[in-house]
Amino acid sequence: RKEVEQDPGPFNVPEGATVAFNCTYSNSASQSFFWYRQDCRKEPKLLMSVYSSGNEDGRFTAQLNRASQYISLLIRDSKLSDSATYLCVVNGKGGSYIPTFGRGTSLIVHP
Amino acid sequence: DVKVTQSSRYLVKRTGEKVFLECVQDMDHENMFWYRQDPGLGLRLIYFSYDVKMKEKGDIPEGYSVSREKKERFSLILESASTNQTSMYLCASTHRGTSDQETQYFGPGTRLLVL
Numbered sequence: 001r002k003e004v005e006q007d008p009g010p011f012n013v014p015e016g017a018t019v020a021f022n023c024t025y026s027n028s029a030s031q032s033f034f035w036y037r038q039d040c041r042k043e044p045k046l047l048m049s050v051y052s053s054g055n056e057d058g059r060f061t062a063q064l065n066r067a068s069q070y071i072s073l074l075i076r077d078s079k080l081s082d083s084a085t086y087l088c089v090v091n092g093k094g095g096s097y098i099p100t101f102g103r104g105t106s107l108i109v110h111p
Numbered sequence: 112d113v114k115v116t117q118s119s120r121y122l123v124k125r126t127g128e129k130v131f132l133e134c135v136q137d138m139d140h141e142n143m144f145w146y147r148q149d150p151g152l153g154l155r156l157i158y159f160s161y162d163v164k165m166k167e168k169g170d171i172p173e174g175y176s177v178s179r180e181k182k183e184r185f186s187l188i189l190e191s192a193s194t195n196q197t198s199m200y201l202c203a204s205t206h207r208g209t210s211d212q213e214t215q216y217f218g219p220g221t222r223l224l225v226l
Contacts, residue, residue: 008151034214043217044154098156101146103152
């Protein structure tokens with residue numbers, strides 16, 4: 001069983017739509033959670049951290065459900081520039097915090 | 112501004128060659144990582160390092176070695192390149208802190224083609 005699982009998509013949505021991605025993780029001892037964004041042929045960059053209480057950054061909302069071991073990302077009012085791959089990342093405890101990446105969910109926003 | 116640099120954006124090597132990939136970060140980060148990324152497989156951890164001269168195997172260390180002689184530099188070495196090592200290689204670094212402080216800062220990646 002993969003440690004971090006995501007639906008690869010692609011999610012194909014029109015501009016202005018609301019879209020949500022989920023990510024499940026298997027290690028209940030996981031410490032912290034993140035969403036990264038990766039544009040085509042570029043490196044991943046941090047989009048937002050995911051806190052237990054949920055957090056919002058403009059059109060983006062992230063939620064954590066520890067009981068069911070999943071995190072979610074909601075994007076409202078999608079823009080063409082939101083087209084990218086969204087990576088779910090979970091930090092576990094090692095000597096430091098070793099991240100485990102999901103394989104990513106592809107989002108395509110069309111006019 | 113946070114910066115992670117990698118020595119090459121594109122590299123073409125022949126089977127059996129020794130390949131060095133260099134990564135440098137200017138943020139005084141303790142932790143450094145090497146990943147490879149392949150279509151459909153996502154990011155896979157090859158090696159990481161918590162400190163100078165320290166290294167730990169990741170999920171797929173076979174065929175690779177690393178070197179960390181200075182805090183800011185982490186090198187990935189392919190002792191004898193093979194075609195199945197054709198991939199995108201990404202270096203990352205993090206500050207050592209609490210779990211939510213250890214976000215990854217990535218270099219731009221090196222696309223390696225082994226012929």
